[in-house]
Amino acid sequence: MKKIICILALLAVALPSQSQEKAKDYSKKVKTLDGTIKTLYSVISGEKGAERDWALFKFLFQPNAKLIPTGKDKEGKLKVRFMSPDDYVKSSGKWLVQNGFFEKEVHRKVNTFGNIAQIFSTYEAYYSKSDKKPFMRGINSIQLFNDGNRWWIINIYWAPETKENPIPGHYLPIQ
Known part of the structure; x- marks a missing residue:
C-alpha cells in the first residue's frame, strides 16, 4: 500500500496537470526585424488597468x-540610467498599468550589417489609444542581433524630446 501511495505521489508531481498552462511560443514574433520592433511597442502598450505580457517583453531581450x-x-x-528588462518591469510596470500607456512608432531609420542592426525609432506616447495628442515624443535607439534563428534586442537607449532638443525633421514622418 505504501508503494502505491508513493507511486501516486510521484506521478502527481511528475505529470503536469491539465490546469497548468503550457509555455507560450513567442518565436514567430522575433523572426523578422519588423516583427520584433512591432512586438516591442505592442507589449508595453495598453489601456489603464490592462496587464502587460511581461514574459513576452523579457523574451525580446538577449x-x-x-x-x-x-x-x-x-x-x-x-x-543615463542602466536597467535590465527585469529592472524596467519593476520600475515602470506598475505605472504603465495604473496610468495607461501607448507608445507608437511614427518613423524608423534602419541600418544593418550582417547579423546586427541599429534602428532609430521615433515614438509618440499616449495615455490611451483614443488620445489625439501625445504627451511625449522621443527617439529609441535600438540595437539588435540575429543569431540565425531570431532577432534579439541587445540595448534600447532613448531620449525624450525637449524644447532644447527637438526631434530633427529627418527623424519625423513625411507630412
Missing part, C-alpha cells in the same frame, strides 16, 4: 540586454 533612458536629474544635469 539575457544581458540593457534599457538605457536619458534625461535630466533634479539639478538639470543630463544623466
Whole structure:
C-alpha cells in the first residue's frame, strides 16, 4: 500500500496537470526585424488597468540586454540610467498599468550589417489609444542581433524630446 501511495505521489508531481498552462511560443514574433520592433511597442502598450505580457517583453531581450533612458536629474544635469528588462518591469510596470500607456512608432531609420542592426525609432506616447495628442515624443535607439534563428534586442537607449532638443525633421514622418 505504501508503494502505491508513493507511486501516486510521484506521478502527481511528475505529470503536469491539465490546469497548468503550457509555455507560450513567442518565436514567430522575433523572426523578422519588423516583427520584433512591432512586438516591442505592442507589449508595453495598453489601456489603464490592462496587464502587460511581461514574459513576452523579457523574451525580446538577449539575457544581458540593457534599457538605457536619458534625461535630466533634479539639478538639470543630463544623466543615463542602466536597467535590465527585469529592472524596467519593476520600475515602470506598475505605472504603465495604473496610468495607461501607448507608445507608437511614427518613423524608423534602419541600418544593418550582417547579423546586427541599429534602428532609430521615433515614438509618440499616449495615455490611451483614443488620445489625439501625445504627451511625449522621443527617439529609441535600438540595437539588435540575429543569431540565425531570431532577432534579439541587445540595448534600447532613448531620449525624450525637449524644447532644447527637438526631434530633427529627418527623424519625423513625411507630412
